[in-house]
Amino acid sequence: MKKEDIKPGDWYRILFGETPVEFMLEILLRTLIIYTVLLVIVRFMGKRMGGQLTISELAVMVTLGAIVSPGMQMPQTGLLVCTVILICALIFQKGLNRLEYNSSRFEKISQGTLTVLVRNGIIQVEEMARTKVSREQLYAALRGKSIYNLGEIDRVYLEACGIFSIYSRQKPAPGLLLFPSADSTIGAYAQQKADGVCVCAYCGKVSDRAESQEVCPECGKDEWKDASISYLAETEQQEQ
Structure with a gap:
C-alpha cells in the first residue's frame, strides 16, 4: 500500500482493508472449516494437548496457530494447503512421540529431566x-x-x-x-x-x-x- 492511499476517515479501508465486503462471509466459512479440522488434528494428537504442555507439544501448538491464520484471513491462500500442513504437523508430532516412547535417551534430550x-x-x-x-x-x-x-x-x-x-x-x-x-x-x-x-x-x-x-x-x-x-x-x- 502506498503512502498516498492512506487517508484519515477512510472507514472502508480501516474496516475491510483491500478485500471486498463479500470476503467477510467467506471468512466465516473458512474459519468454520479450519476450526473443525484443527479440532480433529488436536484430538488425534492425544489427551496431553489439552493438559500441561511439554516442550514439543508447545512447539506444535504455536505452529498450528501460524498454519491456520493465513488460511482464515488471506483470500489468496487456499484451505487445502492449510489442511495438508496440519496433517504434516500431526504426523511429525506422532513420530516424535513414538521416538520418545521407544528411546528414553531421546526423551531426555527432547523433553529434559526433572x-x-x-x-x-x-x-x-x-x-x-x-x-x-x-x-x-x-x-x-x-x-x-x-x-x-x-x-x-x-x-x-x-x-x-x-x-x-x-x-x-x-x-x-x-x-x-x-x-x-x-x-x-x-x-x-x-x-x-x-x-x-x-x-x-x-x-x-x-x-x-x-x-x-x-x-x-x-x-x-x-x-x-x-x-x-x-x-x-x-x-x-x-x-x-
Whole structure:
C-alpha cells in the first residue's frame, strides 16, 4: 500500500482493508472449516494437548496457530494447503512421540529431566539457579498448596513439563516461613517460633542458634532468622 492511499476517515479501508465486503462471509466459512479440522488434528494428537504442555507439544501448538491464520484471513491462500500442513504437523508430532516412547535417551534430550528444587526442607540453590526458578516463584507454588513453612516439605520437583511436584513430610519440622514480607497483616498463621534453632533466610537450612553468626554451609549466606514450626505439629509433639 502506498503512502498516498492512506487517508484519515477512510472507514472502508480501516474496516475491510483491500478485500471486498463479500470476503467477510467467506471468512466465516473458512474459519468454520479450519476450526473443525484443527479440532480433529488436536484430538488425534492425544489427551496431553489439552493438559500441561511439554516442550514439543508447545512447539506444535504455536505452529498450528501460524498454519491456520493465513488460511482464515488471506483470500489468496487456499484451505487445502492449510489442511495438508496440519496433517504434516500431526504426523511429525506422532513420530516424535513414538521416538520418545521407544528411546528414553531421546526423551531426555527432547523433553529434559526433572530437577530437585527442595530436599529435606532446604532449597537447592545451585539447581534453582540452573533452572532459572526464583525463590518467589517457588514460594508462590508452595503457598498455592497451603504450605507456609519449608519445614513441612520433604521434596519439591520441577518436572520436565514445567510443573511443580510437592511432597510433604509426615511430621513437619522447624523451617523458614514463606509468608510474603510485604503482607504484615497475615501474622504467623498456624506458626510459632521454634526454640533453640535458627534458619538461613536464603535456603532454609536449620541450624543451632549458636551457629547463627557463621555462614550457612548450604548456600554460603550469613543471613539468619528465627525458625518457625507449624502450630499443629508442635501441639502434636507436646501431646506425645
